[in-house]
Amino acid sequence: MTSSSHQHFKLYKPYGFLSQFVQEPRKNKKRLGELFDFPAGIMTIGRLDHDSEGLLLLTTHGMTSHHVRSQHYEKEYYVQLDGDIDDGAINALMAGVSITVKGETYLTQGCQARKLTQVPLLPPRGHKIRDERHGPTSWLSITLTEGKNRQVRKMTAAVGYPTLRLVRVRIGAIKIDDLSVGEVRPIRL
Structure with a gap:
């Protein structure tokens, strides 16, 4: 290339x-x-x-x-969410959700999303996110082919599960x- x-x-x-x-x-x-x-x-x-x-x-x-x-390259992220994400929210993410991009409403493309059954093996963040006593968290794998500004964070917030930690693990x-x-x-x- x-x-x-x-x-x-x-x-x-x-x-x-x-x-x-x-x-x-x-x-x-x-x-x-x-x-x-x-x-x-x-x-x-x-x-x-x-x-x-x-x-x-x-x-x-x-x-x-x-x-x-x-859009020829997939970008995969592991996302720690505030709350225990349910199937309805995952299905909404996969279908596409409305977010705001540059002041305009934007419908995201369909994506791949699945709940991770175990916490991924990642290096410590170095900055504490929060204590577990403040409620459950869950982990999601989300794979996109587009990349709008803060898109993953906006998408998870749109389905009611704000992002606590976002780690890109794969590009193509x-x-x-x-x-x-x-x-x-x-x-x-």
Whole structure:
């Protein structure tokens, strides 16, 4: 897909980091450049918001970025929810729900969603979410082919289960595998 002169990486983006390379530092914001000495011209392929974590791909090739962000690639997330999600809410997510994007109502495309029967094996977040005494939580796997701003969070809130933790675990065939938080590995795309 790309010439050998381009470089590609996968990273476990930690909670609290911006997933972009900004010219001017933002006050109290951690940036990806603090994690690794990336080559010039590096860009993220898609984004994860400040409060999200998990798999992030980076490349020096703009067309690769454009292709991976397209609807040809599935993006899978593990989502910890406030409350014990029921089948009705899962079915609503799979059918598509109304969210707000840039001030406009948007109907999400259908997606794959399933309740996880066990808590996924993920590194500790590093920032406590809340105590279990405040009620039950549940975990969901949700797989999308689109990527609107804060889409997964908006979708789960729309069905009555706000997101407490969001971790992207897969983009296409590329998985987070055994990456530790903040770890960067070169990959082939």
